[in-house]
Amino acid sequence: xxxxxxxxxxxxxxxxxxxxxxxxxxxxxxxxxxxxxxxxxxxxxxxxxxxxxxxxxxxxxxxxxxxxxxxxxxxxxxxxxxxxxxxxxxxxxxxxxxxxxxxxxxxxxxxxxxxxxxxxxxxxxxxxxxxxxxxxxxxxxxxxxxxxxxxxxxxxxxxxxxxxxxxxxxxxxxxxxxxxxxxxxxxxxxxxxxxxxxxxxxxxxxxxxxxxxxxxxxxxxxxxxxxxxxxxxxxxxxxxxxxxxxxxxxxxxxxxxxxxxxxxxxxxxxxxxxxxxxxxxxxxxxxxxxxxxxxxxxxxxxxxxxxx
Amino acid sequence: xxxxxxxxxxxxxxxxxxxxxxxxxxxxxxxxxxxxxxxxxxxxxxxxxxxxxxxxxxxxxxxxxxxxxxxxxxxxxxxxxxxxxxxxxxxxxxxxxxxxxxxxxxxxxxxxxxxxxxxxxxxxxxxxxxxxxxxxxxxxxxxxxxxxxxxxxxxxxxxxxxxxxxxxxxxxxxxxxxxxxxxxxxxxxxxxxxxxxxxxxxxxxxxxxxxxxxxxxxxxxxxxxxxxxxxxxxxxxxxxxxxxxxxxxxxxxxxxxxxxxxxxxxxxxxxxxxxxxxxxxxxxxxxxxxxxxxxxxxxxxxxxxxxxxxxxxxxxx
Numbered sequence: 001x002x003x004x005x006x007x008x009x010x011x012x013x014x015x016x017x018x019x020x021x022x023x024x025x026x027x028x029x030x031x032x033x034x035x036x037x038x039x040x041x042x043x044x045x046x047x048x049x050x051x052x053x054x055x056x057x058x059x060x061x062x063x064x065x066x067x068x069x070x071x072x073x074x075x076x077x078x079x080x081x082x083x084x085x086x087x088x089x090x091x092x093x094x095x096x097x098x099x100x101x102x103x104x105x106x107x108x109x110x111x112x113x114x115x116x117x118x119x120x121x122x123x124x125x126x127x128x129x130x131x132x133x134x135x136x137x138x139x140x141x142x143x144x145x146x147x148x149x150x151x152x153x154x155x156x157x158x159x160x161x162x163x164x165x166x167x168x169x170x171x172x173x174x175x176x177x178x179x180x181x182x183x184x185x186x187x188x189x190x191x192x193x194x195x196x197x198x199x200x201x202x203x204x205x206x207x208x209x210x211x212x213x214x215x216x217x218x219x220x221x222x223x224x225x226x227x228x229x230x231x232x233x234x235x236x237x238x239x240x241x242x243x244x245x246x247x248x249x250x251x252x253x254x255x256x257x258x259x260x261x262x263x264x265x266x267x268x269x270x271x272x273x274x275x276x277x278x279x280x281x282x283x284x285x286x287x288x289x290x291x292x293x294x295x296x297x298x299x300x301x302x303x304x305x306x307x308x
Numbered sequence: 309x310x311x312x313x314x315x316x317x318x319x320x321x322x323x324x325x326x327x328x329x330x331x332x333x334x335x336x337x338x339x340x341x342x343x344x345x346x347x348x349x350x351x352x353x354x355x356x357x358x359x360x361x362x363x364x365x366x367x368x369x370x371x372x373x374x375x376x377x378x379x380x381x382x383x384x385x386x387x388x389x390x391x392x393x394x395x396x397x398x399x400x401x402x403x404x405x406x407x408x409x410x411x412x413x414x415x416x417x418x419x420x421x422x423x424x425x426x427x428x429x430x431x432x433x434x435x436x437x438x439x440x441x442x443x444x445x446x447x448x449x450x451x452x453x454x455x456x457x458x459x460x461x462x463x464x465x466x467x468x469x470x471x472x473x474x475x476x477x478x479x480x481x482x483x484x485x486x487x488x489x490x491x492x493x494x495x496x497x498x499x500x501x502x503x504x505x506x507x508x509x510x511x512x513x514x515x516x517x518x519x520x521x522x523x524x525x526x527x528x529x530x531x532x533x534x535x536x537x538x539x540x541x542x543x544x545x546x547x548x549x550x551x552x553x554x555x556x557x558x559x560x561x562x563x564x565x566x567x568x569x570x571x572x573x574x575x576x577x578x579x580x581x582x583x584x585x586x587x588x589x590x591x592x593x594x595x596x597x598x599x600x601x602x603x604x605x606x607x608x609x610x611x612x613x614x615x616x617x618x619x620x621x622x623x624x625x
Contacts, residue, residue, distance in 0.1 A: 150326030153608070154601045155563025159330075162597040165585035166337035242451045246567050249453055250582060269457060269571070276461040283454030291449040298445070 040303040047299030050292035057289055061108030068102035072259050081275040092278040094264065095271045096257075100278060104285055107259040111286070114174055114253065114260075115241030121175070122182030123233045129183070130190025131225060135198060135217060145191060148184040156181045160243055164252040174253045178244055182236055189232045193225045231304060234297040238290040245286045261286050309620070313613055320609045324602055328380065331598040332373050335590055385595030390587050395595040398580060401482070403599065405475065406569070406576030408483065410561040412497045417505035418554045425512025425550075426543075432517060440509060447506020453567040456499035460571070463495060470494055473573040496572045500565060504557035511553045515546040548619035555611035559604040 041047050060067060069088070076097035084092045084100075091100040133144040151159065163177035197203065198221070206216050245262030247253050254260050256267065261282040268279035351359075360366050367375070379385070385395035421444075428440035464472035476489035483489060519525065519542050528538050566578030573579065577596050584592035 146322070147326075149323055150330065153323045153327050153605045154330070154597075155560045155604050157560070157566070158563030158597060158600055158604075161566055161581065161585075162331075162334060162593065163337065165581070165593055166334040166590070168338065238449055242449075245451060246453060249567065250570060251586065265454060265457070272457065272461055272465055276465050280454070280458060280461065283451055283457060286451045287449065287454060290451065291446065294445055294449045 037300075037303045041299060044299045044303065047296050047303070050296040050299070053288065054292045054296065057108060057285075057292075058112065060105055061112055064102075064105040064109060068099075068105045070099035070102045072098060072102040072106040073257055074098060081271055081278060083275060084277055084281075091281060092275065094268055094278065100281060103259040103264060104261070104281060107261045107264055107282065108285070110171070110254055110258060110260040111241065111245055111248075111262065112289070114171065114178070114248070115244040115289075116237060118175055118178035118182055118244070119233055119237050119240050121179040122186050122236075123229070125179070126183035126186030127190050127229055127233075130187035130229075131194045131217075131221070133187070134191040134194025134225075135213075135221060137195070137198070141191065141195075144187070148187050151181070151184040152188070154181075157243060157246070160247060161250070161252070164247055169252045169255065171254050174244060174247050177247070178240060181243075182240060185236065186229065186233060190225065190229050193228050194221060197221055197224045227304060231297065231301050234293070234300060237297070238293040241286065241290050241293065309616060312616060316609060316612055320605055324605050327601045327605060328377055328598060329373065331594055331601065332376055334594050334597065336369075338588075338590065380595075380598065385598070386591035388592050389589045390583070390592075395591050398592060399577065399595055399599060402575060402577045402580040402596075405483065405574065406562060406565050406578060409493070409496055409500060409565055409568075409574065409576060410558060412493065413500035413561055414504060414554060414558040416497060417501040417508055417557070418550075420501075421505045421508035422512050422550060425509040426516050426546075428509070429513045429516035429520060432520075437513075440513065444506045444509035444513070447502045447509070449506075450502055452499050452502045453571055455502055456495065456568055456571040459495045459499060475574055492572075492574075496568050496574055499568050499571070500561055504554070504561065507557060508550060508554055512546065512550050515549045516542060519545045548615050551618065552611050552615045555607055555614070559607035563600045563604055 069090070076093070079086075079089060079093040079097035079099075081095055082089050082093040082097070084090075086092055089099050089101070091104065093099055094103065129144050129148075133141040154162075160177045160181045163180060164173055167173040167177065203216060203220050206220055211219075244253070245260075245265070248260050248262035249266045251263075251266065253263060256263065264282040265279075265286070268282065272279045365372065383396050385399070387393065388395050388398050391398065424440045424443070428437040431437050460472050463470040471488075471492050475492050476484065476486070522545075525538060525542065528541060529535075562577075565574075565576060566581050568574070569576045569578035570582050577600060580592060581596050583589070584596065
């Protein structure tokens with residue numbers, strides 16, 4: 001999955017090179033470039049709908065304590081596996097009689113955080129490593145990138161499970177193992193984009209006119225590589241959320257009774273013979289979130305693509 | 309090209325060594341004394357001490373690694389803690405069962421995705437193209453373990469057509485080609501196919517579109533070649549990329565089947581891993597991850613070589 005997206009990104013980078021004049025935007029025109037991206041994005045109904053849904057899901061999770069109709073940990077013998085649409089229990093209740101709607105709202109907090117934080121962490125670590133490797137080149141590049149190749153040699157899901165499994169279950173361990181598997185792909189993309197930018201004439205020109213390495217990185221390299229790296233990172237969010245929930249589905253994430261979509265899916269799995277539809281709800285939340293992230297990322301990619 | 313192949317094979321060696329170092333260090337990631345991780349809880353102090361010396365756990369870590377590697381290449385991954393049998397004896401039948409799932413899932417997704425992706429590219433912009441694209445993005449976005457549960461709800465709970473768990477009758481781990489076993493195969497294979505199908509569809513669509521935009525396709529058409537013959541050229545040119553992606557997906561299927569095997573209680577390497585994690589059976593965890601990862605390195609190698617062979621234009625330096 002990750003492998004394939006790297007290939008995609010390379011094509012994107014090559015496409016940008018062919019339109020070199022668009023890339024040489026200074027800080028003055030940079031703002032207008034982002035304005036253009038926003039205007040294009042606003043014209044794409046799919047991206048806008050996905051963006052709105054994601055914002056709603058995020059707000060619902062943040063304000064869960066105020067929105068939830070019940071205490072998500074309050075069990076009730078009488079309400080066990082109440083069907084969807086029961087009075088007072090809009091989305092039914094789980095196997096211990098806890099209100100599903102409240103649990104889904106609270107579950108979003110853990111699921112979104114565990115899914116999204118690793119992308120940010122990997123963006124910081126992998127992005128820095130990749131840009132450094134691409135800019136310095138030579139032996140440093142080889143050292144960093146060969147190290148990444150070793151991590152790349154694992155099927156990504158297997159590596160996440162192996163690390164989580166060895167560390168033991170837990171909130172932080174899942175975040176750690178996910179961050180570790182996301183670093184190599186981000187570093188690889190950052191390295192290839194930076195290597196590309198480094199060969200452009202304007203970098204050469206800056207160097208010839210006496211600019212120091214820091215100035216070149218700050219002014220010329222970063223402004224041109226951050227966009228593609230950022231887009232690539234958004235395309236990993238859906239993957240990260242699915243794997244994060246998968247790990248907690250396996251029982252490697254937070255421990256019960258904490259509400260978390262993956263964990264809820266796993267415990268409700270025992271109840272599919274009694275009330276299959278309630279059991280399917282947490283998975284539907286994971287699916288909607290991940291789908292919206294993927295569609296939004298695709299929309300952003302085409303909005304930023306110069307070939308439009 | 310021979311030069312490239314030799315170089316590529318040689319490059320796989322340090323990668324495989326790196327992989328083995330990561331697998332080796334899994335024992336040290338867990339809390340506590342690593343010897344405890346590989347010994348049953350009820351083991352006596354004397355027994356622990358005997359293993360500590362016999363397996364070199366009293367030596368410095370680099371030496372421990374070399375000793376471990378030496379045993380691992382001979383197929384000795386230690387003993388499973390829960391069954392007290394050699395890891396390899398547990399691993400081989402499990403791998404066979406996972407392999408079967410992965411082969412069927414990869415074949416199914418390749419066949420459907422290649423045809424659908426190709427048609428979508430030919431009918432670029434029509435509703436067929438849009439539905440294929442929508443299906444593909446659903447495939448890569450959907451949590452496949454959830455699809456597995458939905459399939460169970462539909463075909464086992466509601467319709468009662470297929471078995472919800474297991475691999476054929478009873479808790480047998482041996483495969484046989486009868487109706488029971490084939491029925492048990494259906495849902496896990498479909499659930500596993502979701503991700504590769506989406507990815508292969510997107511790749512096929514993109515590469516066929518690219519080939520169709522080439523000048524030589526225009527030339528072929530203008531010199532009066534029938535559309536069927538044009539199609540032959542298109543497939544010939546689009547297939548190396550698609551085959552490469554399919555090969556990689558096969559590798560991901562082998563390593564990533566743990567969630568699906570957990571849902572269906574399929575006695576494969578994924579279920580073995582799952583049990584190993586929760587019973588803290590580190591030798592099994594280590595051995596399974598090592599074998600799957602080395603296999604993935606091998607798949608990558610084959611895919612790279614095959615791609616160079618299929619598409620000689622790819623020049624690798």
